[in-house]
Amino acid sequence: MNKFRFGKYRETDVMSDLIGENYPALLVLSRFGIALGFGDKSIGEICRDSGVDTDTFLAIVNLMVVEDRTALSADVRVSIESLVKYLRNSHDYFLSYRLPEIRKKLTEALDENQEDLNKAVLEYFDKFVIEVKTHMLYENKKVFPFVRSLPKDGKKEKYAAGFSKQHEQIEMRLTEFKNILIKYYPAQSTNEINSVLFDIFNCEKELTLHNTVEDYLFIPAL
Ligand SMILES: [Fe+2]
Ligand SMILES: [Fe+2]
Structure with missing residues (x-):
């Protein structure tokens, strides 16, 4: 059954x-x-x-x-209301908990002898957060409340493609940020910096999953 x-x-x-x-x-x-x-x-x-x-x-x-x-095919049934609730809570998790936590840990883990570099690292991270925030707030305000009246058929593909493209960009930025730390940040590999890197690796996976849920479940369910 x-x-x-x-x-x-x-x-x-x-x-x-x-x-x-x-x-x-x-x-x-x-x-x-x-x-x-x-x-x-x-x-x-x-x-x-x-x-x-x-x-x-x-x-x-x-x-x-x-x-x-x-x-993933047609036998996957989702309730759009439940899915939207899930996605909104997921946005809240990233914006109000996950990303601020990472920033806090990052500030504590950075090497105090690298003042200029630290400034650049944090600026890069903040820019990334702004990008995520803009995207997620756009979804909260402009996509989710109107799920019933979003473009149909022909236009839907175009809309979905734009959506996925933004997701790729966000994922790419976080990967880039992680690489900046790993490849170019000349700090000791301390427990603190490793811990924040583990968080960034995990957050990267979580974001990818979030985006996958939108691309593979939300868009097709419209
Ligand atoms: Fe989202
Ligand atoms: Fe999204």
Whole structure:
């Protein structure tokens, strides 16, 4: 009775197994407002208890683990309302928590003998954040409230292409920033700088997933 056939996880699977095998799914839980402490309940039970659309939840976690995203097909059903809620919370996570945290750690980790270089590094990071913020606020204000009246058919492809292009640009900037630190920042490899680099690597993955959800689930669902 699994109407959802794409990907690894089904609604009958145990939620704690999903997290044990794939801990980044914790981020998906918090964005849907699902609390921990779920015992041995299944994904479907937890979603129903929390008022979350199970298909949308599964589409996102399966998109996280699937290798061939082109296999994502018509049998993936999402609720646009749930998806928009998820995406808005995800924006909030990046803008109000993740990126400010990284900046704070970065400031603390930078080598105090590299004053000029530090200024340039932080400026670069801030520019990147502004770019992310502009994009996400545009989605919050100009895309999500009007999902029902977005361009149809012919125009949709053009719209989707513009969307993906901005995503690529954002991902590229973060990769570039990471490389500046790794290749050109002449500091000792301290625990602090490593820790902030680990955060940047993880944040890069999280952003890519966020963008993938928009490109592969949100756009086609319109
Ligand atoms: Fe977004
Ligand atoms: Fe986006």
